[in-house]
Amino acid sequence: MINYIIQVILFQILFLTIYDFFLSKETFFTKNRWYLLSTPILSFLLPLIKIPTFQKAVPQEYIVYLPEVVISPETVIQKSTWYQSINYIDIIFAIGVIVFTVVFLSKLIQIFKLINSYKLVRKVGYTLVLIPNQSKAFSFFNYIFLGEEIPENQKEQIIAHELVHSTQKHSLDLLLFEFLKIIMWFNPMIFIYQKRITLVHEYISDEVAIKNEPKENYINKLLSSFFQVEDIAFINQFYKQTLIKKRIIMMKKKQSKKMNQLKYLVLIPVLTSMLLYTSCADNELKEISISKKEVQTIHRNQEGVLVSEKGKKETYLDNFIGREAPIGAKKISINDLSNNEREEYEIMKNKIEERVKDSPEFAEIFSFHLYKMPNGRNASAMLMKLDRTTKKTEKRSSKDSSVNILKIEKAPTFPGCEEGDKNCLHKNIQQHFSENFDTNLPDNLGLSSGKKRVFVGFKIDKNGEVIDLQARAPHPEIKEEVLRVMSSLPKMIPGENKDGKVVVSYNIPFTILVN
DSSP: OHHHHHHHHHHHHHHHHHIIIIITTSSOHHHHHHHHHHHHHHHHHGGGOOOHHHHHHSOOOEEEEOOOOOSOHHHHOOOOOGGGSOOHHHHHHHHHHHHHHHHHHHHHHHHHHHHHHSEEEEETTEEEEEETTOOBEEEETTEEEEETTSOHHHHHHHHHHHHHHHHTTHHHHHHHHHHHHHHTTTOHHHHHHHHHHHHHHHHHHHHHHTTSSOHHHHHHHHHHOOOBOOOOTTSEESOOHHHHHHHHHHHHSOOOOGGGGGGGGGHHHHHHHHHHHHHHHHHHTEEEEOOOOEEEEEEEEETTEEEEEEEEEEESSEEEEESSOOTTOEEEOGGGSOHHHHHHHHHHHHHHHHHHHHOHHHHHHEEEEEEEOTTSOEEEEEEEOHHHHHHHHHHHHHHHOEEETTTOSBOOBOTTSOTTOHHHHHHHHHHHHHHHSOTTTGGGTTOOSEEEEEEEEEEEOTTSOEEEEEEEOSSHHHHHHHHHHHHTOOOOBOEEETTEEEEEEEEEEEEEEEO
16 A cells, blocks of 8 residues: 555656646646646556556566564563554544544635625626625635625626636636545645646636736736635635736746647656556565465365365465365466465476376366465365266276266275265275385385375275276386285275166375485
């Protein structure tokens, strides 16, 4: 938010600089009015505009914020007190908004009191408010306030001048800046903008008024008396000492050449530069915090709800496996990951690519995605493409009459598990492999260090026996050990379909660490 406010103020400074140096001395008063009205609004909108083309044009950099380092826990970690939790910036901002709102409302009430307290003279298109014993002269929308002490020969000139303010709705311009002053009371540019447009309003009114009488007479009448004025920022005042000199200078100035309107074209490169800056500002400094490594949570969908359970290893990313997207999760891209999460994801992705080289059908069955899980952690997800899996299963079934686990109505049951509990079956098979596999064997085979993948395929027949064991491993001895371990699986309760007991086929990957 602070970055947004700074950008708004900087853009307004730039717009005002362009106005003061290039446009303020020109007689294109109406165009200058619209310039002063549009550029502060543009300043609020430009930081919100992000053009993808500009974003791609500038290379991204990342700032990584490391976790806080506590030197002395005894002195740093203390019980927080109430004043430490207060956001003083928000309080100061709110106080400023309240104060400027009260000031604005009090001045508005002051004007309404003048309307309700003194004599009103209805005219075509406007209303005169005659103030006794005063020589005030100003306008607010269709109300023109005149002190009865103003000489009669000057009233006509004042009314003609103020009618221009009324018909061109100059009061709306000033109210706009009053509103901006309330929400950005700390921004001095808004006050400068209001002064600039107040002067342009007078230029516009003077330009129209001097068409009805000689310019010299108008200026002489303007200087002949000093009228009292209200100190209210959003009324159009006929006389104001700080503006009178500039108004006279501008009235005596020759009309600007039409060619000078080309000065407004300076806005094109300025706006382009601003859009380039705002589009790339977020990308140039993208804040990514280092995620915390925690015990991995394994998620799955079950009966319309997301079920989660803790795994054994610590990771930066959680894990999800299923046929459909995790319930209640939001899909994200790799750009939403922290550096640690991205590194972990790349390692997993490389392993998957290696597996795809050995088993091309693997890529046809599974697709890989990233999700923001309901627990706040990011997770890698492996989704099974059911249509392709089913086709492969049916093709295989026509040959060996076995049924894939995805299609089975009641899965085989591991001893000790609830009947048909697939997750319990998978968990116990993995546990059986971990407990019975000779973990020292891979270190003695001359293999390079790192993680090695082993793929095991088998079937559970109609009697619950493990049959047709197959394995692919990085070394023949490892393959033999894998077959030995898997062949020692206990007898299970066979799977069933509507036609009775069936043979169920499995494919399970294992990872072996070589030191």
